[in-house]
Amino acid sequence: MTIRIKDVAAAAGVSVATVSRVLGNGPVSDAVRKKVEAAIEASGYRPNLSARRLRSQHTQTIGLIVSDIRNPFFTNVSRAVEDAAYEAGMRVILCNTDENPDKEAMYLRLMQEERVTGVIFAPTRQTAETLDPAGLGFPVVLIDRAGPSGLNDAVVLDNAQAAELLVEHLLEQGCRRIGGLFGKTSTTGAERHAGFVAALARRGLPAPARFLAPSLEAAEAEVARWLAEPDRPEALIASNGLVLMGVLKAARRAGVAVPDELAVAGFDNDAWTELAGPGLTVLEQPVYEIGRTAMAMLLERLARPGQVARKVVLSGRLVVRGSTRREALPVG
C-alpha cells in the first residue's frame, strides 16, 4: 500500500540503513545520496513519523495548554509559540482548558501519552499550586501565571506592578471610586488584584472588586449588575481583554458614557482597543515575546535538565488613550 523505507532502499539498490542515513543527514557518499534522493522523489515516499518517534524516542512535539485560544492574549502567544516551534523542527499540540481543572488534568495526561518533549502551560491557580513538575516526565514552562516558589520555569508579567500602574494613572486623572474586575480562577487575577488593592490602600481608598469567570458573557452580566447599583464606581479596571470587552458592552447597553460617566482601563493592547469608543487605556503585555521566550526557555531546559528553575518577569507598558482622559472625567 503505502511506500516504506525498504521500498525506497530496494529501488535505489541500497540498504534501509543507508536510506535512513540520507533522511537524517548521516554519513553517506555523494553518489549514493543522489541515487537515494532520486528514488525518494520518484516514489513519493513520506517517512512515517509515528515509527520514527517510537524508535528514536524523540517526539519533537510540544504541548501548549491554555484556557481559551479566543482570549486575544493566548491567540498571540500561540502564534509566537508555533512560529518558534516549527523553526526548531517541532510540532505543537494545542489544548483549550476553559480554566477547568479536570480538563487540565486530562490534557496533562494526554501530553504524557504523546511523550511530548515539553509543555508550555497557563494553569489555573488551583493546578499551579499542586503541579509537581518532577512526576510529569517532561519539562514545563508556565506562562501568564507562575506556580509556587521556583519549582517551575515561568515567564510572566509583573502583574501587581501592572495593576498599580493602571490604578495610579486613574488616581492621577482624579478618579476615587475605582472598581476592579478579576478572573476568579487564575493566579494572574489574584496578583493583579493584590496590586490593585495595594495602590488604593496607599491612598486610604477602598478597593471594591468582583471576581468572575474569564468570559465575555460573565463580564458583561457582572458589570451590568454593578452599574445598576446605587454607588457605582466612576472607574473600572478589567483584568483581561475579554473582560474589558464585557465592560464596554455593558456600559454601552446601560447607556453609561465612557469616559464621561465611567473611566475604563484594562489589560492587553490588542488592535481593537485603539478603535473602541474613545480609545482604551490599556496595559500592554509583550505578547509575542512572551511566547518566544517560553519556547526558548523550554529548549534551554531540555539542553540543561539539571539547571535551577528560572522565572522571567517582564514589565508591562501603560498605553494611555481616551477612555481615561482627565478633562472628560467627573472630578472629585
Added chain:
Amino acid sequence: MTIRIKDVAAAAGVSVATVSRVLGNGPVSDAVRKKVEAAIEASGYRPNLSARRLRSQHTQTIGLIVSDIRNPFFTNVSRAVEDAAYEAGMRVILCNTDENPDKEAMYLRLMQEERVTGVIFAPTRQTAETLDPAGLGFPVVLIDRAGPSGLNDAVVLDNAQAAELLVEHLLEQGCRRIGGLFGKTSTTGAERHAGFVAALARRGLPAPARFLAPSLEAAEAEVARWLAEPDRPEALIASNGLVLMGVLKAARRAGVAVPDELAVAGFDNDAWTELAGPGLTVLEQPVYEIGRTAMAMLLERLARPGQVARKVVLSGRLVVRGSTRREALPVG
C-alpha cells in the same frame, strides 16, 4: 525507565494482550479488568501513543491548516474544530501558512508524514486550484475558500451574495462611490470581489477595488494611500476582520470621520466590531458552526470514502450598525 505495557502485565499477572484489551475496552472479565486497572493505577502507566499509532495505523489526528490564527475568523473556527475533534477522540495539529504557498506545501507534506486521519484546510487560491485530493492519502475538507468544481468537500460562505448584501445596504444609505478591499491571494477575496462588482454594475456604478495581503499593516497602509487620493471613496467595504481594523486605523490616523466622511462596512461580526467607533456594520459568518460542520464532514467522509464531494454553502447575516448610518452620511 518508563513503564511499558509488559510491566503492567507482569504486575497484574496477565499477558500484555489482556492489558491491551483493558485499555481498548475489549472483552475482559470483570475480575481481571479490576486487577489490571489497579496495576495501571499503581504503576502510573501511560500508553505510548506513537507505538499505538504505528501498530494500529490509526493516528486519530487531524490537521488544521489556516493562514493565521490571529485572524478572528480562524481563531473561532479553530476553537470549534478543536472542541469537535477532542469530543471525537482526535488530536489537532494547527498550522499557520500566512497565505504562503510554500508553507502550504510544506505543511501538507508534514500531514502526510503524520499519517493524519484528515485535514481541514483554508487554502490560498493558487493552492486550491491545483490541489489534488486523491494524491494526498487523506481526505480534505476545505473551509472559507472552496476549490474547483466538486473535487473537494467544502464548507463556505456564499461570498458573492454576502458582498452584494453589503453593497446593497450602502446603496440604500445613499452611497455611490463605494470602494472595496480584498485579499489578493484568497479565493474568498475573489468571490467577494465578484459580488461587489455585480451589485454595483446593476446600478451602472464603478467598482473601484484594491487587492492586498491579508494583514493589518498592509490594509492600514493601502487605505492611508487611498484616502489621500483626490476622488477618495465615500464608503469602504473590507473583505475580512483584519482588513476592517486596518480601514478604521487608517481613517482615524487621517482624521477622516466615520461615518460622516466615510461609511465603513466589513466581514466578520467579532465582539470588537460592536465597540469600535459608532459600531461597525458587518456581515456575520456562522463561524463556530463552520468549524463544527467541517469536522462533521470530515468524519462522514472517513465513514464513506466513496461518497461524492459535497459543498455546504452557508449564508451570512447583515448586522447594521452606526458606521453606515444614513442620517450621518453625505447624500448624493
Added chain:
DNA sequence: ATGAAAGCGCTAACAT
C-alpha cells in the same frame, strides 16, 4: 561508507 539485524511499545491474528 555501507549492511545486517535487533527492537522501540504496542495491537491484532491466531490459538487455546
Added chain:
DNA sequence: ATGTTAGCGCTTTCAT
C-alpha cells in the same frame, strides 16, 4: 476469556 506471537516502519548498534 485469555495467551502467544508476529510485525507496524523506523533508527541504531554492531559488523564489515
